[in-house]
Amino acid sequence: MGKLTEEFLKKWEELGYYRRACTLLSWDMYTATPRGGHPGMADAMTFFGTKAFELSTSDAFYHLLKELKDSGEYDALSEGMRFTVRTMLRDLEKDRRIPKEFYRDYLALQSKSMRSWEEAKRSSDYSLFGPDLDGLIRMTKEKCGFTDPGKEPYNVLIDLYEEGMDTDTIDRVFAQLKEGLLPMLEQILAKPQPKSRIYEGTYDPDAQKKVQQLLLEYIGFSFENGTVGVSEHPFTTSFSPRDVRVTNHYYEHDPISSMFSAIHEGGHAIFDQNVDPALADTAAQECPYMGLHESQSRFFENILGRRKSFWVPVYPKIQELLPDLQDISLDEFVQEINHVQCTPIRTQADEVTYCLHIILRYEMEQEIFRGGAKVEDLPRLWNEKTKQYLHFVPENDAQGILQDMHWSDASFGYFPSYLLGSIYDGMFLDAMRADLGDIDSLLENGQIAVVRGWLNEKIHRFGALRLPGEVIKEVCGRPLDAEPLLRYFREKYL
Numbered sequence: 409m410g411k412l413t414e415e416f417l418k419k420w421e422e423l424g425y426y427r428r429a430c431t432l433l434s435w436d437m438y439t440a441t442p443r444g445g446h447p448g449m450a451d452a453m454t455f456f457g458t459k460a461f462e463l464s465t466s467d468a469f470y471h472l473l474k475e476l477k478d479s480g481e482y483d484a485l486s487e488g489m490r491f492t493v494r495t496m497l498r499d500l501e502k503d504r505r506i507p508k509e510f511y512r513d514y515l516a517l518q519s520k521s522m523r524s525w526e527e528a529k530r531s532s533d534y535s536l537f538g539p540d541l542d543g544l545i546r547m548t549k550e551k552c553g554f555t556d557p558g559k560e561p562y563n564v565l566i567d568l569y570e571e572g573m574d575t576d577t578i579d580r581v582f583a584q585l586k587e588g589l590l591p592m593l594e595q596i597l598a599k600p601q602p603k604s605r606i607y608e609g610t611y612d613p614d615a616q617k618k619v620q621q622l623l624l625e626y627i628g629f630s631f632e633n634g635t636v637g638v639s640e641h642p643f644t645t646s647f648s649p650r651d652v653r654v655t656n657h658y659y660e661h662d663p664i665s666s667m668f669s670a671i672h673e674g675g676h677a678i679f680d681q682n683v684d685p686a687l688a689d690t691a692a693q694e695c696p697y698m699g700l701h702e703s704q705s706r707f708f709e710n711i712l713g714r715r716k717s718f719w720v721p722v723y724p725k726i727q728e729l730l731p732d733l734q735d736i737s738l739d740e741f742v743q744e745i746n747h748v749q750c751t752p753i754r755t756q757a758d759e760v761t762y763c764l765h766i767i768l769r770y771e772m773e774q775e776i777f778r779g780g781a782k783v784e785d786l787p788r789l790w791n792e793k794t795k796q797y798l799h800f801v802p803e804n805d806a807q808g809i810l811q812d813m814h815w816s817d818a819s820f821g822y823f824p825s826y827l828l829g830s831i832y833d834g835m836f837l838d839a840m841r842a843d844l845g846d847i848d849s850l851l852e853n854g855q856i857a858v859v860r861g862w863l864n865e866k867i868h869r870f871g872a873l874r875l876p877g878e879v880i881k882e883v884c885g886r887p888l889d890a891e892p893l894l895r896y897f898r899e900k901y902l
């Protein structure tokens with residue numbers, strides 16, 4: 409091993425330990441730490457986070473990366489390590505162009521605006537958040553100018569969350585989806601809707617935990633390389649493909665919520681657990697492309713988890729664990745989990761109206777970053793679009809423009825990746841059918857492992873190595889297209 413490689417691997421290992429400490433502290437903080445222990449944990453996280461930041465942004469480390477990249481040693485590195493060196497160097501070069509003072513002010517404004525957003529949402533008073541939002545938008549544009557001079561700011565932001573994607577492509581597929589979806593929604597809503605909340609009752613959280621265990625085992629989550637915890641909002645966190653953790657939240661009066669969170673987070677986890685072991689402990693061991701990652705959680709949650717065939721092998725076992733479900737037939741259950749309704753909150757929306765929630769947010773961000781909309785006009789614009797797409801006006805701003813936290817910490821450009829995930833799913837389903845035939849008969853016969861194996865083989869094992877656009881091209885053999893998702897909705901709901 410060359411001298412530069414040796415030096416780099418030593419630093420990379422050190423950085424890995426700091427990051428592991430941060431991840432572990434954060435996992436503990438969300439799942440186990442009592443309220444009184446939070447400040448101590450937060451201090452420790454700041455300590456290790458600062459160490460990691462100092463190491464990874466130091467001049468010495470930058471020059472080491474640069475030297476290694478330009479040396480003959482680079483080609484001898486493993487594929488995962490070449491990815492690590494290449495992407496770290498690229499990101500560092502961008503970040504080094506941001507003036508330190510500016511960056512400090514930007515972070516300070518973010519923590520201020522996260523608090524003002526919370527307060528504004530609690531009291532449903534947009535004016536408490538508006539001025540900070542204005543500052544965030546201005547500074548985010550400025551930051552894009554530093555990192556990617558000459559590139560349009562909104563495209564820089566999209567690229568942060570879904571690398572290689574651009575507004576031209578998103579404009580095209582979102583427009584296609586909107587055009588198909590708006591009349592389709594009218595048609596779906598005109599049909600008689602099944603009765604809602606047939607599962608009313610009290611469901612023991614411990615029994616719900618057992619259901620989660622059952623569902624995770626069923627979809628193929630590895631308990632050898634994974635574990636579960638409880639938190640306020642469900643999430644997935646990964647240390648390596650061998651240690652992937654999911655959380656859940658159990659509501660006494662709603663057993664469906666924890667079932668679908670189990671499947672959704674399980675889908676994220678299955679992605680992380682099935683990355684090629686050769687990529688472990690490199691930057692490629694986890695897929696950083698939000699849309700692609702989300703496509704896998706949603707494939708399990710929606711494409712598989714909302715079809716009857718998925719439940720055939722497990723529903724009787726779930727009824728045993730949750731006796732209140734015994735009076736509800738499988739058909740009734742499947743109807744219940746496939747309600748289409750126009751509701752105000754994005755995170756609670758069904759798979760059809762969810763698309764419109766995201767299109768609305770994408771269009772708002774377009775107005776902000778490309779159209780120059782004024783911050784004080786945003787609530788009105790939001791409500792107009794809600795009326796236009798979902799046929800109601802939010803009762804207040806807490807149920808409208810203030811509902812999501814994304815803008816409060818300047819995560820502009822994040823929203824479209826959720827919907828890109830669903831659009832990918834429509835295409836993946838087509839490709840999967842072409843390879844495996846009828847998915848329903850596989851599921852009904854308890855062969856979900858075949859479906860999972862296909863996803864492992866085509867998508868998961870590459871980790872971060874393939875960009876979303878490359879995955880789509882390799883797996884589906886054609887450019888991004890919203891038609892398969894539209895067809896999936898049409899076949900299912902009309």
Ligand code: ZN
Binds near residue numbers: 672676702705
């Ligand atoms: Zn997710």
